[in-house]
Amino acid sequence: MTWNPTTGCDKISAGCKFCYAEIMSRRLQAMGVEKYKDNFEVRMHEDALNIPYTWKNSKVVFVNSMSDLFHNDIPLEFIQKVFKVMNENPQHIFQVLTKRADRLSELHNELKWTHNIWMGVSVENEKVKDRIDFLRETNAKVKFLSCEPLIGPLQNLNLEKIHWAIVGGESGRKTRPMKESWVWDIRQQCADQGVAFFFKQWGGTNKKKSGRELGGRTYDEMPVPMVVESLDSSYYQ
Numbered sequence: 001m002t003w004n005p006t007t008g009c010d011k012i013s014a015g016c017k018f019c020y021a022e023i024m025s026r027r028l029q030a031m032g033v034e035k036y037k038d039n040f041e042v043r044m045h046e047d048a049l050n051i052p053y054t055w056k057n058s059k060v061v062f063v064n065s066m067s068d069l070f071h072n073d074i075p076l077e078f079i080q081k082v083f084k085v086m087n088e089n090p091q092h093i094f095q096v097l098t099k100r101a102d103r104l105s106e107l108h109n110e111l112k113w114t115h116n117i118w119m120g121v122s123v124e125n126e127k128v129k130d131r132i133d134f135l136r137e138t139n140a141k142v143k144f145l146s147c148e149p150l151i152g153p154l155q156n157l158n159l160e161k162i163h164w165a166i167v168g169g170e171s172g173r174k175t176r177p178m179k180e181s182w183v184w185d186i187r188q189q190c191a192d193q194g195v196a197f198f199f200k201q202w203g204g205t206n207k208k209k210s211g212r213e214l215g216g217r218t219y220d221e222m223p224v225p226m227v228v229e230s231l232d233s234s235y236y237q
């Protein structure tokens, strides 16, 4: 399930090269969808803020699949509104992913971090490993890495205070290859440091065909035990 209280972004690192959100925004604009009339310009959508209150059952929600919540053009006041919605809907798990880990680090003390907010940073290659350090120091209760699209090796990862790592290759018409050895290396580092490991896909031009098995099995670990331990009673209300 996705929820997009903001839309639009611009490219910040190598992982953005074939940005899915940019391609989709262009298509949605061409189809005349009002929310995307400004294509990929950063926009805030006040009317989208009430959507999570209307969902009947608990959901796992990917926040801002079409944007980056910590983009510089999104004021703190709006980010706080998005957090208020997440705070007031503890029945849902909200996964927020950013490449602007430096801004996340600047603002995290101004935000209320309930247990249902899982905060992640994208780490596609060695150059952006410092995003993990920014994430580590935040007040987020659940912290994860999205190593997708993985376009280079990630060695000597410090996974202290990190609960979950997702790894995946790039998919689409043009893709950059992911070496199997890079994936195994991350898997081993997760095992050594007690971090849940989720292998999402090999990607490529036919991601269904390439599948998501690693060494003949799938890896679907989730940071759930840690989350259950840390829940307070309000989570269930």
Ligand code: SF4
Pocket (backbone or CB within 6 Å): 009, 010, 011, 012, 013, 015, 016, 019, 020, 021, 022, 066, 067, 068, 099
């Ligand atoms: S940060 Fe995310 S949404 Fe923004 S351009 Fe990069 S890949 Fe696209």
